Amino acid sequence: MTAADPGTRIVRWALVAGAVAGLLAVMAGAFGAHGLRHVVSERGLEVFQTAVSYQMYHALALVAVSLMPALGLSGNLLTLACGFWLAGMMLFSGSLYLLVLTGIHWLGPVTPVGGVCFMVGWVLLIVAALKK
Template sequence: MRAPLVLGAALALLAVMAGAFGAHGLRGAVSERSLEVFQTAVSYQMYHAIALVLVTLLSGLALNRRLLGLAAGFFLAGILLFCGSLYVLVLTEIRWAGPITPLGGVCFMVGWAMLVAAAGWQR
């Protein structure tokens, strides 16, 4: 399970870059509220990038790899849908992206539920 590690590390790097862009490049260009929304996206991206790395580390334990893989997939989908839609909202003001955000949040929750299930799975 190297893919979640690579994706997690790359998405963490991108979160740091996005955070720097938000702090320096967007200040004064967008409203304070938009900066808060952008920072929320950056934070959730970092949390779930770290979760992808965690999934890789946990795959070495006697946990259900299928459930870990599902968790990783849902974390990735959450990053794309939740964080991606918030980035689109702030950077383009395209309002149709707003209804996508909760779908990403659900993906995050399902990912964590899969991780709980993987940890509780008895072989």
């Protein structure tokens, strides 16, 4: 695999994005557990934890995709899957974080769009694997 190989680019940016997203998920989880416990309702803590969990799941998915070129699986579909997962993290988890922290309820309709982004990413991964 050369530096110009698309698989190398997927490895680098998916690994970095996954690591950053994972770090931020751990930080958000700690903030939620310690900083928000006496500030928001039990339901608010549950919603915040859901955002953290989905962010971490998809951070790990990005890291997993970064390993796929070693298995002979790379290409534009994987890149698109990663992009959809990143968009999902921003829209789904981001809207839930903001909802809990600010109480702005018009963000609610954004959350399902992020969920759809997560699902599209997984479908793209399935298609990429089947094409191989």
